[in-house]
Amino acid sequence: MPETAGRAAAVAVLALAVAGALTACEQQPVAAPAAGPVVMAIGEATSVPPPPAEAAPVTQAAPVEVAITFPRTGSGQWMFTPGSDEVAGKSGKLMRYRIALETDIDGVGPATFAKAIRGILGDPRGWTGGGEWRLQQVGPGDDADFTIYLATPASRDKLCGGTADGYTSCRNGSNVVLNVARWANAVPGYGAPLDVYRQYMVTHETGHRLGHGHELCPGAGRPAPVMEQQTLGLHGCVPNPWPFPNGKSYAGPSGEYDDPIPAGDS
Structure with a gap:
C-alpha cells in the first residue's frame, strides 16, 4: 500500500492499558493480557508548499504498490493516527475507535491505512447497514470503545493473549488486533482478491467487538x-466480507469448526 506524502512529527507519548475480559478471535476465547504498549500519536502535514515558479514541470508515474515488510517480533511501539469527523451510519449506537500501527511495519502508510479502515467500517454493506x-474514528487522546491494531505476529500474540499462533487476527476485550501477515498476504486458497480478504478480517474482528460470535x-x-472463520476454511462457502451484502442481514448457523491453525507468520 503506497505511503502518503505527509507525515508530521510525533505530537504526544502516552501509556495505554490493554484491558478486556474476553477474547473473540479465530481461535477459542482466552484471557486478556495484563499490560499494554507505549504509544505515539502521529499526524500528517495539512499542506504542501507550492514548487518555485521557475521549476520545470515534473511528470509523475502512476502510484506503485509498495511491498509490506515486517519482522516477526516488533518493538511494541505504536503510531496512532488522527481522528476524523466522519461518522459512518445513520442511526444506532455510536461506537468510537482508534487506529494504531506498529512502528516496525514498512509499506503501510498510516493515513492510507486509516482511510482504508474507515472505508471498510463505513461501507453500507458493513455493520452500519x-x-x-x-x-x-477518533484520535489517540479521545475516549474510544475499541482500538484497531495493525500488529506484527509476535505483538499479535501478546495483545490477543492465550495460545500464541502468530497467524490469526483476534478481538481481545476492547482490542481489535489485525495481524499484518494476514493484511499483507491474506491466506492461501482464499479465492478472492486481497482487498476482499482485508474487508473480511476487519469486519469479522469488529463484529466480535459488537457482540457477534462465530457462524x-x-x-x-x-x-x-x-x-465464519474464513481464515481457517470456507467449508464449501465462497468468500464474503459483509454482514449486509445486498442491503439485508446475512448470517449462518451459530457455531465454529475445529480447523487447525497453520504454523508460521507468512
Whole structure:
C-alpha cells in the first residue's frame, strides 16, 4: 500500500492499558493480557508548499504498490493516527475507535491505512447497514470503545493473549488486533482478491467487538457469513466480507469448526 506524502512529527507519548475480559478471535476465547504498549500519536502535514515558479514541470508515474515488510517480533511501539469527523451510519449506537500501527511495519502508510479502515467500517454493506450501529474514528487522546491494531505476529500474540499462533487476527476485550501477515498476504486458497480478504478480517474482528460470535457455512456454494472463520476454511462457502451484502442481514448457523491453525507468520 503506497505511503502518503505527509507525515508530521510525533505530537504526544502516552501509556495505554490493554484491558478486556474476553477474547473473540479465530481461535477459542482466552484471557486478556495484563499490560499494554507505549504509544505515539502521529499526524500528517495539512499542506504542501507550492514548487518555485521557475521549476520545470515534473511528470509523475502512476502510484506503485509498495511491498509490506515486517519482522516477526516488533518493538511494541505504536503510531496512532488522527481522528476524523466522519461518522459512518445513520442511526444506532455510536461506537468510537482508534487506529494504531506498529512502528516496525514498512509499506503501510498510516493515513492510507486509516482511510482504508474507515472505508471498510463505513461501507453500507458493513455493520452500519442494519441501523444498529454508527462508527467513528477518533484520535489517540479521545475516549474510544475499541482500538484497531495493525500488529506484527509476535505483538499479535501478546495483545490477543492465550495460545500464541502468530497467524490469526483476534478481538481481545476492547482490542481489535489485525495481524499484518494476514493484511499483507491474506491466506492461501482464499479465492478472492486481497482487498476482499482485508474487508473480511476487519469486519469479522469488529463484529466480535459488537457482540457477534462465530457462524457456520449455511450451504455449499453460498456466501460465507462474515462471522465464519474464513481464515481457517470456507467449508464449501465462497468468500464474503459483509454482514449486509445486498442491503439485508446475512448470517449462518451459530457455531465454529475445529480447523487447525497453520504454523508460521507468512
